[in-house]
Amino acid sequence: MTLTISYTEAVETAMAALGRAGVPPAHARLQVDLLVDAELAGRASHGLLRLPRVVQRIRNGVCDPVTEGDALWRGEAFLDVDGNRGLGPVVACAALDRIGERARRTGVAAAAIRNNNHLGMIGWYAERVARGGQALIALTTSEALVHPWGGRKALLGTNPIAIGVPARPHPFVLDMATSLVSMGQIHDYAHRGQPLSPGWALDAAGEPTTDAAAARDGAIAPFGGAKGYALGLAFEVLVTALTGAALGADVRGTLDATEPCNKGDVFIVIEPAGSAAARAIAAYLDAIRACPPARPGEPVLVPGDRGRDSREARLRDGIRLAEPVWREIVALSRPAQG
Amino acid sequence: MTLTISYTEAVETAMAALGRAGVPPAHARLQVDLLVDAELAGRASHGLLRLPRVVQRIRNGVCDPVTEGDALWRGEAFLDVDGNRGLGPVVACAALDRIGERARRTGVAAAAIRNNNHLGMIGWYAERVARGGQALIALTTSEALVHPWGGRKALLGTNPIAIGVPARPHPFVLDMATSLVSMGQIHDYAHRGQPLSPGWALDAAGEPTTDAAAARDGAIAPFGGAKGYALGLAFEVLVTALTGAALGADVRGTLDATEPCNKGDVFIVIEPAGSAAARAIAAYLDAIRACPPARPGEPVLVPGDRGRDSREARLRDGIRLAEPVWREIVALSRPAQG
Numbered sequence: 007m008t009l010t011i012s013y014t015e016a017v018e019t020a021m022a023a024l025g026r027a028g029v030p031p032a033h034a035r036l037q038v039d040l041l042v043d044a045e046l047a048g049r050a051s052h053g054l055l056r057l058p059r060v061v062q063r064i065r066n067g068v069c070d071p072v073t074e075g076d077a078l079w080r081g082e083a084f085l086d087v088d089g090n091r092g093l094g095p096v097v098a099c100a101a102l103d104r105i106g107e108r109a110r111r112t113g114v115a116a117a118a119i120r121n122n123n124h125l126g127m128i129g130w131y132a133e134r135v136a137r138g139g140q141a142l143i144a145l146t147t148s149e150a151l152v153h154p155w156g157g158r159k160a161l162l163g164t165n166p167i168a169i170g171v172p173a174r175p176h177p178f179v180l181d182m183a184t185s186l187v188s189m190g191q192i193h194d195y196a197h198r199g200q201p202l203s204p205g206w207a208l209d210a211a212g213e214p215t216t217d218a219a220a221a222r223d224g225a226i227a228p229f230g231g232a233k234g235y236a237l238g239l240a241f242e243v244l245v246t247a248l249t250g251a252a253l254g255a256d257v258r259g260t261l262d263a264t265e266p267c268n269k270g271d272v273f274i275v276i277e278p279a280g281s282a283a284a285r286a287i288a289a290y291l292d293a294i295r296a297c298p299p300a301r302p303g304e305p306v307l308v309p310g311d312r313g314r315d316s317r318e319a320r321l322r323d324g325i326r327l328a329e330p331v332w333r334e335i336v337a338l339s340r341p342a343q344g
Numbered sequence: 345m346t347l348t349i350s351y352t353e354a355v356e357t358a359m360a361a362l363g364r365a366g367v368p369p370a371h372a373r374l375q376v377d378l379l380v381d382a383e384l385a386g387r388a389s390h391g392l393l394r395l396p397r398v399v400q401r402i403r404n405g406v407c408d409p410v411t412e413g414d415a416l417w418r419g420e421a422f423l424d425v426d427g428n429r430g431l432g433p434v435v436a437c438a439a440l441d442r443i444g445e446r447a448r449r450t451g452v453a454a455a456a457i458r459n460n461n462h463l464g465m466i467g468w469y470a471e472r473v474a475r476g477g478q479a480l481i482a483l484t485t486s487e488a489l490v491h492p493w494g495g496r497k498a499l500l501g502t503n504p505i506a507i508g509v510p511a512r513p514h515p516f517v518l519d520m521a522t523s524l525v526s527m528g529q530i531h532d533y534a535h536r537g538q539p540l541s542p543g544w545a546l547d548a549a550g551e552p553t554t555d556a557a558a559a560r561d562g563a564i565a566p567f568g569g570a571k572g573y574a575l576g577l578a579f580e581v582l583v584t585a586l587t588g589a590a591l592g593a594d595v596r597g598t599l600d601a602t603e604p605c606n607k608g609d610v611f612i613v614i615e616p617a618g619s620a621a622a623r624a625i626a627a628y629l630d631a632i633r634a635c636p637p638a639r640p641g642e643p644v645l646v647p648g649d650r651g652r653d654s655r656e657a658r659l660r661d662g663i664r665l666a667e668p669v670w671r672e673i674v675a676l677s678r679p680a681q682g
Contacts, residue, residue: 081615083421084451113422116452116614141585143481143612157635157644169578171585180578182571212636230568233520236647237575239632240507240518243625247479247509247616253628274481274612276454277419278585287581290591294577297495298550306495309574 009332010324016042020057022339027061029071029093036095044127045325047313051190052127054327058334060093060123062263069093069123069267074100083108083115089122091266097122098131102273106140109275118248119271124260129181129313131273132170136177141276144168147245147269150255152185153225155235158212160225161254163269164188165241172278173287179310184238186227189261192218245270347670348662354380358395360677365399367409367431374433382465383663385651389528390465392665396672398431398461400601407431407461407605412438421446421453427460429604435460436469440611444478447613456586457609462598467519467651469611470508474515479614482506485583485607488593490523491563493573496550498563499592501607502526503579510616511625517648522576524565527599530556583608 011019017038024034037060044052063069073090075097080086085105089097097119105115125131128144135142148163164185171178187206195202195218207221208214215221228235246253251270259267278284297306320326349357355376362372375398382390401407411428413435418424423443427435435457443453463469466482473480486501502523509516525544533540533556545559546552553559566573584591589608597605616622635644658664 079451081447081449081451083453084615086617109419111419112450113417113419114452114454114612115421118617141582143582154632154635154644156638156642157632158638159635161632161635167575169582171578171581173581178578178581180574182574212638229571233567234571236518236520237505239647240509240516243509243511243516243628244479244481244507246625246628247621248614250617250621250624253624254631274452276586277422279424279456279588283585283588286588286591287584290581290584293592294492294495294499297492297497297499300494300496300550304494306492309577 007329008326009329010326011332012324013042013046013321016045016054016325016327019335019339020054023057023061023335024071026338026341027064027071029064033071033093033096036099037093040095040126040130042325043130043317045327046317046320047127047129048316048320049127049313051188054335055331056124056126058338059263061338063123066264068259068263068265071096073097075119075122077101077104077117083112085115085117087117087119087122089119092122094123094125095130098125098271098273099134102131102135102275105273105275106135106138109140109277114274114276116248116275117271117273119273120249120251121266121268122271123267125271127181128166128168129170129179129310132168132179132181133177135275136170136172136179139172139278141172141278142168142170143274143276144272145241145245146271147242147251147257148260149257151189151226152228152235152238153208153212154239155228155232158208158225162228162235162238162242163254163257164226165238165245167241171287172284173291174284175288176310176314178287178291178308181309184228184234184241186229186234189222189226192221192226196222245272248272345667346664347667348664349670350662351380351384351659354383354392354663354665357673357677358392361395361399361673362409364676364679365402365409367402371409371431371434374437375431378433378464378468380663381468381655383665384655384658385465385467386654386658387465387651389526392673393669394462394464396676397601399676401461404602406597406602409434411435413457413460415439415442415455421450423453423455425455425457425460427457430460432461432463433468436463436609436611437472440469440473440613443611443613444473444476447478447615452612452614454586454613455609455611457611458587458589459604459606460609461605463609465519466504466506467508467517467648470506470517470519471515472508473613474508474510474517477510477616479510479616480506480508481612481614482610483579483583484609485580485589485595486598487595487607489527489564490566490573490576491546491550492577493566493570496546496563500566500573500576500580501595502564503576503583505579509625510622511629512622513626514648514652516625516629516646519647522566522572522579524567524572527560527564530559530564534560583610586610
């Protein structure tokens with residue numbers, strides 16, 4: 007059963023839930039904006055579904071809602087951040103603001119963040135930076151859920167990348183995991199009793215399976231075969247080289263409610279070349295959209311197009327949420343029965 | 345017909361060919377090392393096959409073998425480079441040396457290069473930087489050869505990425521195009537009259553084809569479907585945002601012998617966190633190699649493993665080259681008949 011909730015009601019209820027958990031309003035605003043924006047963009051797996059776990063992690067002492075982390079310039083353009091178990095978007099935005107300002111002078115600046123909670127939908131950061139006129143490359147790691155190409159065990163995170171580039175009328179925003187599907191999708195198929203497509207996942211014994219329930223204890227495939235595997239592995243290794251974060255099967259705390267989060271996040275902010283390049287990019291993206299489609303009536307999309315259409319529709323018509331998800335958030339927003 | 349040429353003979357002959365074309369020895373050494381290393385790594389498409397075109401481009405005035413480009417610090421950590429039509433690896437290595445030195449102080453430094461010739465196998469740069477103890481992200485664009493996912497026309501470059509990370513005993517090096525196959529492979533299949541696998545390419549009318557000859561005038565597929573397309577597009581847009589280079593169908597000069605090369609190159613050098621992370625990465629890569637394989641007897645590979653094995657074998661046994669390729673290089677290395 008699905009409910010339709012207005013944007014405003016979703017934000018206010020989520021703000022109240024985080025307020026009751028001791029999150030300062032400015033921090034709650036970042037966390038809620040991130041989760042609700044994922045709902046608007048049609049990415050429910052990174053949406054309000056995640057809010058109860060944020061609250062549980064605060065209660066369990068593995069998330070400190072007040073800190074913004076401790077940051078130290080390891081060089082003039084490199085910010086080393088201990089997130090101090092802060093809220094993912096709070097620590098990340100504090101770091102992004104500092105390196106964004108620094109990059110205006112140095113041309114490029116990076117932040118390497120460890121000991122920070124889940125970043126959520128990383129395209130949100132790319133959009134934020136690109137709207138401010140700078141380019142961003144964002145990487146973050148996760149629990150090992152993905153098997154190496156040709157292997158039987160989950161040894162890699164879903165290791166997404168986001169790239170944001172200023173453009174008109176909208177910034178260009180890429181946000182993609184290096185897994186073929188998300189573990190959220192596997193759980194969703196299992197919940198609905200639907201079979202997976204062949205090639206999506208392995209079971210706990212490392213055998214290919216289309217049984218979603220069996221896949222939850224196994225591993226999901228990298229996207230794009232050997233190349234997608236190689237790319238996800240490169241991101242895992244690069245993030246650890248820069249942050250000192252845990253690797254592979256040692257990563258904890260992005261899916262559970264009890265373990266300190268020991269993955270790493272890397273942001274690189276870069277000043278773009280200028281307005282002539284921005285105009286050329288806008289024209290190019292329009293040429294891509296105007297490419298003759300392989301299937302009549304299915305126009306070629308640019309990354310971000312679908313999310314933007316979805317945001318517009320949901321801001322107008324409301325967000326659709328599974329009833330149990332919404333009930334839990336409403337319960338968290340109210341004084342405990344006494 | 346294939347010949348086997350020793351590493352030393354290949355290097356000396358190629359050096360002589362570039363010397364006769366007016367390339368200073370230090371510059372010839374970089375260009376030859378790059379091309380011969382591609383042969384050693386088993387990537388003939390980026391190997392000595394490309395040398396005659398380098399010579400033709402010098403003769404045609406679209407490659408200046410003497411310049412190292414003009415570089416200007418656009419910020420303390422951002423080097424803006426006009427390649428002045430220099431040799432790809434000469435301009436790139438000059439820029440890499442400067443940003444590598446700068447990054448030791450600033451933590452991260454980037455170079456955005458325009459008006460530079462073909463970089464060749466970009467993993468070569470990643471290996472060079474990683475052996476020096478720093479991490480590298482390298483991006484470069486190319487002529488439009490790849491169709492958007494769901495589109496019928498070539499509008500994207502093959503837009504490779506390389507990532508190098510220091511590790512023991514070997515650096516970690518990723519080098520991959522965002523196309524499913526290379527145009528070199530298509531030409532090779534056409535030459536041998538072999539059919540392509542379905543899904544690799546479109547013909548000039550934008551229809552799927554397995555006819556390699558027809559695919560030469562069409563478009564090749566992105567790797568990994570919609571995600572690989574999105575990634576390649578993000579690289580194209582990011583490189584232009586930073587370098588001001590041409591985009592999509594306007595790109596020239598990486599395949600022909602007559603047009604100035606107007607694509608862009610981006611390098612980002614980053615100081616790694618330290619030796620504990622390097623040890624953890626080495627252990628992790630070994631755990632990946634030890635992953636139970638999907639097919640018995642086919643161990644899981646880490647990017648770079650196959651190239652390293654190939655280098656060892658070919659340094660010992662020689663490089664195998666198509667006879668016409670070798671004859672052409674030998675002819676270029678000798679005084680013109682009088």
